[in-house]
Amino acid sequence: MSGFLSQSFTTISSGVQGGVNAVASGEAFSIPSGQQLVYFFCFLAAGGVFLLLAFMLFLPVIILAPSKFALSFTLGCLCIMSGFIQLRGFKQQLTHMMSADRLPYSLGYVGSVLATLYAALVMRSYLLSLLCSGLQVVALLYYLLSYFPGGANGVKFMLQLFSQAAMRCFASVYAMVAK
Incomplete structure (x- = not known):
């Protein structure tokens, strides 16, 4: 059990040290x-x-x-x-x-x-x-x-709604002009 804890703390400390080094070198965030x-x-x-x-x-x-x-x-x-x-x-x-x-x-x-x-x-x-x-x-x-997660799908949905509304608008204008 003590070997497992020692190995876990060694792994955690090396991960923290790697993260600190990455931040210090400007890779992750500065x-x-x-x-x-x-x-x-x-x-x-x-x-x-x-x-x-x-x-x-x-x-x-x-x-x-x-x-x-x-x-x-x-x-x-x-x-x-x-x-x-x-x-x-x-x-x-x-x-x-x-x-x-x-x-x-x-x-x-x-x-x-x-x-x-x-x-x-x-x-x-x-x-x-x-x-x-x-x-x-x-x-x-x-x-x-x-x-944002799902952002591109939201744009596609909004563009489809806009195109449908524009097509209905053009169809009604065409129907008024054709009369």
Whole structure:
């Protein structure tokens, strides 16, 4: 019995020591420095300003200038993501985003951001900017909700409800116009 207890305490203490070493080396968690916090809040504030511009100023005129909304929304999201990169560290954030369970969401989000920027800045396409902005919003929802258990299924359910409601709306508008 004493051999079992001795072996158990040795195993526990080596596990605790390994956890302490991992924390000390910065692998598991590290407390952000004051400079990291300043950068985080600056990027967060800049992202908030861009998102505020996108939704308050450019969303009402999205029909006239969708590229302004797309660019402002994308810059806001990139600033917020940059803030979290400053907080966690670039390598840790990249490793986290490229893990097997997060990779599809990360690739979808990064792809939609690049497509939005390409459509808005290079192609200057009205329809493609709108489409890519919509895809970016959906990809952002999937990316954010993938952190919660069952989050992606919730997004699928909400998108199905939205598409059914939109189809009913279009059908009723079509029925009124056809009369």
